[in-house]
Amino acid sequence: AEINLQEVHDFMISIAKQAGKRIVSAKPTTQASGSKKNSVDLVTETDRAVETLISTSLRDKYPTFSFMGEETYQPGDKISAAPTFICDPIDGTTNFVHRYPYVCISLGLAINLEPTVGIVYNPFTQTLYSAIKGQGAYLNQTTKLPLSPPTPLETLNSCLVAVEWGSDRSGNDFRVKSETFKRLAATREEGGGMVHGLRSFGSAALNLCGVASGGLDIYWEAGCWAWDVCAGWVILKEAGGVMVDANPGNWEPRVDERRYMAVRGGEGQKDIIEEFWGLVDGAFE
Numbered sequence: 174a175e176i177n178l179q180e181v182h183d184f185m186i187s188i189a190k191q192a193g194k195r196i197v198s199a200k201p202t203t204q205a206s207g208s209k210k211n212s213v214d215l216v217t218e219t220d221r222a223v224e225t226l227i228s229t230s231l232r233d234k235y236p237t238f239s240f241m242g243e244e245t246y247q248p249g250d251k252i253s254a255a256p257t258f259i260c261d262p263i264d265g266t267t268n269f270v271h272r273y274p275y276v277c278i279s280l281g282l283a284i285n286l287e288p289t290v291g292i293v294y295n296p297f298t299q300t301l302y303s304a305i306k307g308q309g310a311y312l313n314q315t316t317k318l319p320l321s322p323p324t325p326l327e328t329l330n331s332c333l334v335a336v337e338w339g340s341d342r343s344g345n346d347f348r349v350k351s352e353t354f355k356r357l358a359a360t361r362e363e364g365g366g367m368v369h370g371l372r373s374f375g376s377a378a379l380n381l382c383g384v385a386s387g388g389l390d391i392y393w394e395a396g397c398w399a400w401d402v403c404a405g406w407v408i409l410k411e412a413g414g415v416m417v418d419a420n421p422g423n424w425e426p427r428v429d430e431r432r433y434m435a436v437r438g439g440e441g442q443k444d445i446i447e448e449f450w451g452l453v454d455g456a457f458e
């Protein structure tokens with residue numbers, strides 16, 4: 174049967190808001206048993222409880238859909254072509270633990286591996302971003318994104334760029350990140366420029382919504398997971414933005430890959446992406 178995307182979208186919003194109440198009233202303490210691969214990859218009891226709340230409600234209402242969540246993911250799990258809810262119960266866990274209110278529930282629906290419905294909700298600021306493929310992206314369900322008509326993207330030098338360090342901070346992962354960040358931030362000898370600013374706010378999904386809104390020009394990260402990007406991806410695309418694989422030359426990332434670059438709407442996207450690839454080329458080897 175045909176899926177009523179509007180109904181799914183509305184239900185996802187109601188779940189995100191319920192989850193939001195739970196997050197706001199929780200006392201964020203990381204459990205010793207809860208820390209994941211290293212000392213900065215945090216997980217709290219609230220992450221787990223919120224994922225259970227979300228998955229239980231979604232499975233109840235949509236028993237034939239699949240579910241993938243950050244806290245229950247097992248290495249090797251794959252996203253199939255079936256309608257799949259892809260959820261990060263708390264994106265920005267480190268912020269949550271530190272009580273810095275840049276935290277959200279990231280809830281997406283992928284169909285045929287294509288991000289199709291996206292809900293990103295920051296319960297601390299009560300900011301809701303949402304989109305259905307083909308129907309535009311909205312802030313608080315009323316204001317269309319981007320928030321103002323996009324100016325042309327002229328050069329990388331005039332961009333405000335979000336990057337994230339993530340939790341993989343050793344070996345080649347660290348080298349690739351720091352090398353690309355350095356190339357972006359440094360004054361360039363030829364041409365003399367540098368990006369206007371580099372920002373690391375700590376939530377992939379909210380960064381994507383920042384690009385969708387138009388305030389951020391670019392967001393680049395190596396190391397995201399499907400639950401970090403699925404929801405924000407729909408919102409970004411519906412706001413006129415694009416998502417590319419940040420490996421030089423790859424224009425079509427999949428939701429289950431790990432390196433992304435998001436560029437806001439506006440004339441000149443292709444040129445900016447090529448300029449970015451030119452700048453970071455060689456940083457990946």
Ligand code: IPD
Binds near residue numbers: 215243340
């Ligand atoms: C993380 C955040 C962070 C990003 C990481 C994500 P989490 O999600 O979005 O900004 O750098 O790649 O895994 O762990 O807070 O859910």
